[in-house]
Amino acid sequence: NAGVTQTPKFRILKIGQSMTLQCTQDMNHNYMYWYRQDPGMGLKLIYYSVGAGITDKGEVPNGYNVSRSTTEDFPLRLELAAPSQTSVYFCASSPQGRNNEQFFGPGTRLTVL
């Protein structure tokens, strides 16, 4: 049981490039989330999904896109990378239910130059 896995661990992009951050969970969780973590700012929700085929915007969705074709995978797409997207990105999942904890992946550290 690997939990939540994220790839890559690190990435450097040039302005205007695009990339996909991968996230996979093997716990059969319905709910999945993408956060970004900036120093001193805590975690900000980018997008979330309550099940395959269903996604919705969080607090800071601009510049990102997601899809959820399977229960296991929830990739995050950056289309035109900007320096403001330099951050650490965390994927998380949780079982269905209002009071359940979230399980986090190890994160992807992205730098846009």
Add this chain to the structure above:
Amino acid sequence: AQSVTQLDSQVPVFEEAPVELRCNYSSSVSVYLFWYVQYPNQGLQLLLKYLSGSTLVKGINGFEAEFNKSQTSFHLRKPSVHISDTAEYFCAVKAETSYDKVIFGPGTSLSVIP
């Protein structure tokens, strides 16, 4: 909407001393409360959570937190810290009526000094 305040961005403490990390929240509805810990270069993991019932909640690694509804607080405590407790600690709140969004505080960096 909910919000979370963590009053101390950094807390240095000597090994074996007690520590309290403060968390206050605001919400117009009842909430669930969580404390997560993030060790260096890792993702977050749950320390403890308050859902209902006893206001004193015990978690992993000897941590506990007390829910105080009148003061809208959920402070985290440990009677004797170890070097291995050095980490970032996040308080989080989720509305009982919400199926999705958890609001995280900005975090408190705990540094345990040998």
